[in-house]
Structures are given as C-alpha cells and as structure tokens.
Amino acid sequence: MKVLVPVKRVVDYNVKVRVKSDQSGVDIANVKMSMNPFDEIAVEEAMRLKEKGTVTEVIAVSCGVAQCQETLRTAMAIGADRGILVQTDEELQPLAVAKILKGIAEKEQPELIILGKQAIDDDANQTGQMLAALLGWPQATFASKVEVADGKALVTREIDGGLEILELTLPAIVTTDLRLNEPRYVTLPNIMKAKKKPLETLTPADFGVDASPRLKTLKVTEPAARSAGIKVPDVAALIDKLKNEAKVV
Amino acid sequence: MSVLVIAEHDNAQLKVATLNVVAAAVQIDQDVHVLVAGGGCQAVADEASKLAGVTKVLLADSPVLADALAENVAEQVLAVAGGYSHILFASTAGGKNVSPRVAAKLDVAQVSDITAVISADTFERPIYAGNAIATVQSSDAVKVLTVRTTAFDALTAAGGNAEVQSLSSVADSGRSKFMGRELAKSDRPELAGASVVVSGGRGIGSAENFKILDPLADKLGAALGASRAAVDAGYAPNDWQVGQTGKIVAPQLYVAVGISGAIQHLAGMKDSKVIVAINKDGEAPIFGVADYGLVGDLFEAVPELATNL
Numbered sequence: 146m147k148v149l150v151p152v153k154r155v156v157d158y159n160v161k162v163r164v165k166s167d168q169s170g171v172d173i174a175n176v177k178m179s180m181n182p183f184d185e186i187a188v189e190e191a192m193r194l195k196e197k198g199t200v201t202e203v204i205a206v207s208c209g210v211a212q213c214q215e216t217l218r219t220a221m222a223i224g225a226d227r228g229i230l231v232q233t234d235e236e237l238q239p240l241a242v243a244k245i246l247k248g249i250a251e252k253e254q255p256e257l258i259i260l261g262k263q264a265i266d267d268d269a270n271q272t273g274q275m276l277a278a279l280l281g282w283p284q285a286t287f288a289s290k291v292e293v294a295d296g297k298a299l300v301t302r303e304i305d306g307g308l309e310i311l312e313l314t315l316p317a318i319v320t321t322d323l324r325l326n327e328p329r330y331v332t333l334p335n336i337m338k339a340k341k342k343p344l345e346t347l348t349p350a351d352f353g354v355d356a357s358p359r360l361k362t363l364k365v366t367e368p369a370a371r372s373a374g375i376k377v378p379d380v381a382a383l384i385d386k387l388k389n390e391a392k393v394v
Numbered sequence: 395m396s397v398l399v400i401a402e403h404d405n406a407q408l409k410v411a412t413l414n415v416v417a418a419a420v421q422i423d424q425d426v427h428v429l430v431a432g433g434g435c436q437a438v439a440d441e442a443s444k445l446a447g448v449t450k451v452l453l454a455d456s457p458v459l460a461d462a463l464a465e466n467v468a469e470q471v472l473a474v475a476g477g478y479s480h481i482l483f484a485s486t487a488g489g490k491n492v493s494p495r496v497a498a499k500l501d502v503a504q505v506s507d508i509t510a511v512i513s514a515d516t517f518e519r520p521i522y523a524g525n526a527i528a529t530v531q532s533s534d535a536v537k538v539l540t541v542r543t544t545a546f547d548a549l550t551a552a553g554g555n556a557e558v559q560s561l562s563s564v565a566d567s568g569r570s571k572f573m574g575r576e577l578a579k580s581d582r583p584e585l586a587g588a589s590v591v592v593s594g595g596r597g598i599g600s601a602e603n604f605k606i607l608d609p610l611a612d613k614l615g616a617a618l619g620a621s622r623a624a625v626d627a628g629y630a631p632n633d634w635q636v637g638q639t640g641k642i643v644a645p646q647l648y649v650a651v652g653i654s655g656a657i658q659h660l661a662g663m664k665d666s667k668v669i670v671a672i673n674k675d676g677e678a679p680i681f682g683v684a685d686y687g688l689v690g691d692l693f694e695a696v697p698e699l700a701t702n703l
Contacts, residue, residue, distance in 0.1 A: 156522070158658075159603070161525060161657055162522045162525050162526060164525075164526050169525050169526075171521075171522060175501065183639075201701050208506075238503055239494070239503075239504070240498060240501075240502075240503050245496055262639070263639060265522070265523065265638065265639070266521065267506075267521055268506065268507065268520065268521055268522070268523070268638065269504070269506045270490050270494075270506055270507075271493075271494035271497070271504050271506060272494075273494075273501060274464065274490075274491065274492075274493075274494035274495050274498070275494045275495070275497065275498035275504075276496060276498075277464075277465075277497050278468065278494070278495035278496075278498040278499050279499075282539065282569070282645045283536070283567065283569035283570035284464055284465070284491075284495075284570070285489060285570070286464070286490070286491050289632065291506065298575070303487065303632050303633060304487045304488070304633070305486055305488065305578045305584075305586065305599065305633060305641075306485045306573075306577045306578060306584070306633060307575065307577035307578050307631075307633060308542075308574040308576045308632075309572070309574070309575045309576075310572075310575070311463070311570055311571065311572060311573060312570070312571040312572075312573050313569065313570050314568075314569045314570070314663050317534055317569075322624075322632075322639075323622065323625075323626070323635075324625075324632055324633075326585075328667035329424075358503075359502065359503035359532065359533060359534055360505065360531065360532055360533075361531045361533065361550045362528050362529070362530050362532065363529045363530065363531055364528075364529045365515065365521070365526050365527065365528050365529075366527050366529070367526065367527070368520065368525065368526065368527050368579075371664050371683045373681060373682045373683065373684065373687075374669075374684055374686055375685075375686060375687070376488055376676070376681070376686075376687045376688070376689060377687065377688050378398045379688070380403055380688065380695050380698040380699050380702065381702070383670065383688050383699065384699065384702055384703060386686050387647070387670070387686070387703075389670070389684075391647075391668045393590075393646050393647040393667070394614065394647070394703055
C-alpha cells in the first residue's frame with residue numbers, strides 16, 4: 146500500500162523570528178528554513194512501516210514556493226520514494242492545502258496519509274483534520290504509536306490526561322505527536338540518492354483548487370514583553386518574596 | 395445570529411475550559427448556546443444550563459458520541475451549525491481534534507487558538523511559538539474558532555438558567571472505533587487549569603528524581619508539569635509537557651525547576667502571573683522571564699522550599 150506524507154517548509158526550529166517594523170509579518174528573508182519537525186516524524190513513521198513490509202511506496206508532497214523542492218529532497222533523503230511539489234507563490238492556508246492534498250489523494254489512492262500535527266510557523270493544527278473531513282476518512286490525531294494490519298490502523302493518541310487507543314478502517318489519516326518516533330539522521334549517500342529520485346511539479350489549478358487565503362492578516366506585532374525580575378540569594382528570601390511581595394502563597 | 399460553544403466534558407462533568415470559551419463567546423454575541431455532545435451526559439447539560447451568559451443548551455446524548463470520536467462529534471456539530479454565526483471550541487486536545495473537521499465541511503477557514511476578540515470577525519492569535527501575535531480577519535460566513543483558555547477568565551459557573559433542548563444523535567461513521575483509554579489517576583489539579591504549576595526539566599536528571607517535586611506540589615496544591623526535554627528523556631509522562639506544542643498554562647504561580655527555558659517552553663508558560671525559576675546555571679534563559687530566580691542546587695532548594703513554605 147501507498148502512504149502519502151505532506152511536508153511543510155518552515156523557519157527552522159532554532160530561529161527566533163523577528164516581527165517586521167511595518168507589522169506586515171515576520172522577517173523570514175535569509176533565515177534558515179527546514180522541514181517542519183512534526184513532518185519529519187511523519188516521514189520517519191512512513192519509512193518504518195515500509196521497512197516492516199506493510200507499505201510499498203512512500204510519496205512526499207509539499208505545497209508552496211519553488212524552494213519546497215529542498216524540503217522534498219530531505220524527505221527523499223530520509224527515504225521517501227518520490228516527491229510531488231504543488232507550486233505556488235500565493236500564501237497557502239490550511240483549508241487550501243487540505244483541498245490540494247485531497248486532489249493528490251484522489252489521484253494517488255494512498256491507504257494512509259501521515260501528517261505532522263501542527264506546523265511550527267502558523268501553529269494552526271488543522272490540515273490533517275480538514276483533509277480527513279474533506280475525504281470522508283477517519284482520523285487519529287496526536288499519535289504516539291501506529292500499527293497497521295488487515296486494513297486497519299491501531300493508533301495510540303496523546304489526549305489531555307493520558308492516552309487513548311483508536312482503531313481506524315483504512316484509508317485513514319494520522320497526525321504525529323512528538324513521541325511517535327525519533328527521526329533518523331540523513332546520511333550523505335542518501336542525500337545524493339535523493340537527488341536522483343523523481344520529483345513532479347504541479348499547481349493548485351491542476352486540482353481545480355482556488356488557493357486564495359480566507360483569513361486576512363491585518364497586522365503582526367511583538368508579544369507583550371516580560372521583563373526579568375530579580376535573583377534571590379536563598380530559599381528564605383524566595384519564600385519572603387512569594388508571601389509578602391507577590392502574595393501568591 | 396447566535397454563537398455556539400462546544401462543551402468540553404467527560405460525560406460526568408463539565409471541564410473548566412468550557413467556562414473560558416463561554417467567556418470568549420459573550421464578547422462576540424450575547425446569545426450564547428452550548429452544545430453538549432456525549433453519552434450519558436445529562437448532568438453535564440444541567441451544569442451547562444447554569445453557566446452565566448448561556449442562553450440555551452443543546453444536548454445530544456447517545457452511545458455514538460460517548461467516546462468523543464472526531465468523525466461523529468463533528469457531524470453532530472454540523473447538524474446544528476446552520477443557525478450560528480460563530481462556532482467555538484476550546485483549544486484543548488479534544489477541541490483541536492474536532493474543530494478543523496467542522497470548518498472544512500463548512501468550507502470555511504478556522505482561526506486557531508484565539509487570545510483576543512477584537513470584533514465579530516477579527517481576532518488575535520499567537521504564531522511562531524508566541525514570538526509574534528497576528529491580528530486576523532475572517533471573511534467567511536461562519537467563523538470556526540478554537541479558544542486559548544488561558545487568555546479568557548472563566549465566567550462563573552452559576553447564575554444562569556438556560557433551557558436544555560434535546561437533539562437527535564447523528565449515526566456512527568462506522569470508520570473509527572474506540573478501543574481504550576489510559577488516564578493518569580491523580581489527586582492533583584488538571585495542568586491546563588491549575589492555579590499553581592510546579593514543572594521539572596532535564597536538570598532533575600531522572601524519573602526517580604522527579605519525585606522531589608511531589609512535596610512542593612502537595613504544599614502548593616499544584617499541578618505537575620515538565621519541559622519537553624524531561625518528557626523526551628522519559629522523566630515525566632507525555633501529557634505533562636508544557637510548551638508550544640504541549641499544554642499552554644497561565645497559572646498564578648509557575649515554579650520552573652531545572653528548566654533552562656527554551657523558547658518553545660517559554661511559549662507555554664510566559665503568561666503566568668508569577669514565575670519562579672530554580673536552576674544551577676545563572677545564565678539560563680528561564681531567568682530572563684522569571685520574577686524570582688534562585689541560582690543553586692535544586693536538590694537542596696526544592697526540599698527546603700517545600701518544608702518552609
């Protein structure tokens with residue numbers, strides 16, 4: 146069976162973004178871009194299913210600017226068999242991405258689509274669930290364990306207060322949480338191999354999707370700053386401050 | 395048009411998060427309805443009907459909804475969605491699971507994790523782990539929102555007397571099945587809504603050492619939390635993680651023990667009223683947001699604090 150893994154190009158995890166002075170957004174010129182960490186976990190999970198023999202082909206998809214090719218090459222260096230870039234310079238919001246992915250799913254007929262639970266740039270946490278709804282598929286979000294057998298996926302999910310186990314009838318959607326796996330390091334030979342893997346380029350129009358944004362960003366501002374307080378010399382001084390100054394104990 | 399809030403509950407009790415969402419809802423419109431979708435959840439509907447600010451409660455009570463499967467709950471919301479201008483969920487694991495399905499089926503954008511209501515169509519929300527705040531305007535006919543509960547003070551749970559209207563339940567999707575749940579049993583308050591949180595980081599060193607936080611948490615009536623590093627290292631359970639992609643907390647008092655303060659962790663706790671940091675590294679970024687910092691050995695300071703508070 147085929148697995149589809151959508152991957153997003155985002156500002157790297159370690160970069161602290163700066164808000165532009167004209168409040169039009171954050172400054173992402175010349176900052177390091179990487180694959181969204183949750184999507185890396187998704188690619189890794191797809192590869193583990195392939196290595197177990199459950200999965201025959203892993204297809205990585207990315208939607209966005211031409212440079213998303215690099216993100217797809219990273220996915221292929223982890224092990225994805227081929228890549229699909231749906232290229233556009235327009236700002237893509239989760240609903241538009243879900244519609245594009247629905248088009249790809251209908252074309253490729255995967256049994257499983259594994260996505261990151263959220264992207265660390267817009268922190269939306271929507272695309273997987275939206276895609277599941279549009280396809281009419283079941284979903285297991287925030288997965289910490291995935292087993293696939295006999296046309297079913299048994300998924301352990303992280304919920305408030307503990308864990309939950311769901312059984313989904315395939316085809317299905319899974320979104321990854323942090324503890325699902327630890328992605329492998331990509332090796333140089335695999336980076337070289339990834340360069341030769343097929344990469345197809347399409348556009349949102351190929352799927353009849355109007356990708357124009359529904360939400361308009363009016364402004365982006367700095368959050369209220371929190372200033373550092375004081376250092377206390379010992380526990381007694383700390384207790385005194387908590388009791389008599391902050392009055393929280 | 396009215397505003398619909400989807401109740402967060404465990405079939406027996408309404409979760410406090412619902413009160414925060416109702417607080418956001420009344421800022422949008424005075425006619426706030428609450429949908430209680432569950433199984434054997436009449437008591438939750440009764441509780442919801444007493445909330446200040448709530449004008450009507452819709453109750454869908456069926457075994458099909460008992461385990462809060464996203465497919466079924468989303469269909470139940472869609473069955474009544476037609477009458478509402480806004481549909482609000484708590485930005486919890488449960489709310490985040492269901493709301494995008496509803497938005498996609500309505501062909502509208504979702505605004506995730508709102509922290510302020512500017513007007514009926516304009517909201518503030520944090521992006522990039524809270525390092526920037528976006529003000530976004532929705533042009534869609536229905537606004538589907540998830541609400542960051544810590545950004546809205548809970549309305550009182552009493553004073554209201556709303557009518558409870560029963561709905562017929564949707565059918566089971568038949569595509570997903572609930573197999574089991576392991577919930578941590580704890581006498582401590584729920585992390586997301588606790589007024590005091592004691593969190594441990596990698597500096598604690600092991601799962602065994604994490605017990606050092608228990609007496610302090612007991613003394614303060616606190617929930618326990620952890621940094622991602624501590625959870626990844628297996629020192630603390632997954633659902634203790636405080637941060638950008640874990641729980642967002644804003645207690646009256648947050649005590650960070652052996653936590654260096656990565657930006658992703660700060661994103662989850664920097665709106666706390668008072669922050670205390672105990673760390674042996676005086677240069678740790680956590681001291682940049684702490685009201686009171688104590689540079690020292692946590693294995694001495696934490697027991698001393700617990701004993702003398």
